[in-house]
Amino acid sequence: MPTTKPNPKFAEELSKLNKKLNFMSVINSSANGKSLFSVKDNLCVKGFESRAGSKILSGYIPPFNATAVQRMLDSGYEFVGKTVMDEFGFGSFGTNTDIVAKNPFDETRVAGGSSSGAAVATAVIKNHVAIAESTGGSISNPASFCGVVGFTPTYGTISRYGLIDYANSLDKVGVMGRRAADIRAAFDRIKGADNYDSTCSDSKISSTPTKKLMIIEQLMKGIDSKVLSSFDLLLSKMQGMGYKVEHASLDIIDKAIPAYYIISMAEASTNLAKYDGYKYGEQGKDFTKKYNDFFCDARSSFGIEAKRRIVLGTFVRSASVKDKYYIKALKFRTALTSKLSSILKDSFLISPTMPTVAPKIDEAAGLSLIKAYSMDSLTIPPNLSGLPHISFPCGYANGMPIGAQLISSHFNDYALLDFVESWEKSFKYEFKYNL
C-alpha cells in the first residue's frame, strides 16, 4: 500500500490541479494524501455521484459500494475521488463526454480512454492507485498515453458488482499505479470470488515465468516510428536480461477489431435499454406523455457515440442478421482465444500498447470513426479473449510517454506484475506532478 504522512492541504491542492487537467468529477474533500485510491466513474461509491461519464445518470448517488471499492476501504485505503471517463466507456481518447481530461505531459493532448481520469490521477498523485475498468483497452490505452502502469487482469478475476455495465462479457475491473508493486498490493485486496457476481472466479492466480517474448507480426503494422524506436530499445534491453525474442504470424488477428465492436455494441445496446427515464437514468417528470414518447425523451440525454452504439448493437442482434454478425463474432472469439492461448503456453506476447503517442485533442476529434476504432488494434485482442495484460512506460519521445504491453495466459496475472517489477529496476518512470 503506498503511504505517506497526511497532508492537510492535499484536497485543496488536488482541486487546484483538477481545474487545470479535468481528471476528477468528484473529489472527497476529507482525503489527506495517505494511501489513496480513486475510482472510475462507472463504479459505484456510496454517497458520491456515479454517472459513468453520462448525462443520463446525472444526480445518481449510489446507496452501496461496488465490491472492489468496499474491499479497498476495508483494507484501509482512503477514497480520493471519482475519475472522469468516456460516456459508459465508449471511446479511446476520453473525449466522448462532457468533462475531457487533459494529458499531464502536454495539456493540448488527450489522456486516452476510456479511463482517462484514472490515468491522469495516477500520473499526478504519488501515493495512489486508481481502480479502473477495461472493455477493449480502456486501462492500457490511457496508461500508455499518460506514462503510468495499467493492469487489466484475467476476465472474472475481480468482481463486477457495482460496475455500471458496458459489455458484460468483456468488462474487467483493473488497477493503475505508478509502480507494479502498488498495483499488486491493491489487486491482492480486491480480487477473488464474490457472491454478488456469478461470473467472478476464485481460480488460483499463478506466476509462471517465461524467458520467451513473442511478437505478432500483423500487430506491428502502422506503428509510429518514434514508438517503434522505443519498443526496439526495450526489446534490446530485454535480450540483455536473458529474454529470447521471437516472431509469429497470426492472420486472423485483423478481424479482432470488427469482432470486438460487434460483441461490445450488441451487449451495450441491451445494457443501455434500461435507461428509460423512469426506472433508470435521469427522471422524466411529465407522466401525461405516452410511454414511448417519455422513453425517447429521456434517452435524448445520451451522447452521439452512445446513440451510435445502441443503433449498431440493436442492428447486429436483429433476427435476420444475428448469425452473420453477432454469432460469427462470438465464434471468432473462440478461434482467437484458442490461437493466442496456444502461443502463450510458453511465452509472453509483447507489443507497443498504442500505435502513436497521445494525439492532440483536435487531431483525435478529426479522425474518422473506423480510424478511431482502429487505435485500439493492439489492446483489443487480449481484451476480446479475456487475457491478462499490463501496459508500462518503456520510453519517451519529445516529452511524451510511450507504453509497451505484455500479455500472458489466463490466470497467470502475477507473472506480468513480476515482469514489470523487474523492468522498473532498470528504467525510471517520469512524472511531471507529485501531489
Place this chain on the structure above:
Amino acid sequence: MEDSDFDRLLKVCRLRLGAQERKRMEADITEIIGYFNTIDNAKVDDLEPSYHPTKISGKLREDKVRPFENPDQLLKGTKTHRFYVVGPDL
C-alpha cells in the same frame, strides 16, 4: 440500409433524432456496417460461440428472505399515489 429500415431500427432503440443528427447517424452506421462485413471471410463456422472468454461457474448465491430495511427510501425518488408508483401512460 433503406430509410424505412433505419426508421424501424430507431423505433426499436427508442431513439428520436433531429434531421441533421439522423443524416450523420445513417452515414456512420452504413460505414461501420461495411467495416463489420470484413468478418464475413473469417473461417469460424465450425466453432462454438464463446459467450464469455473464460469458463465461468455461473453459480448463483442462495436465496435468503430478508425484510427490506427502508421501503420509504426506495420510493423517495418516485411520484406515488395510494402506495402505487405513478408512471407514464401506456
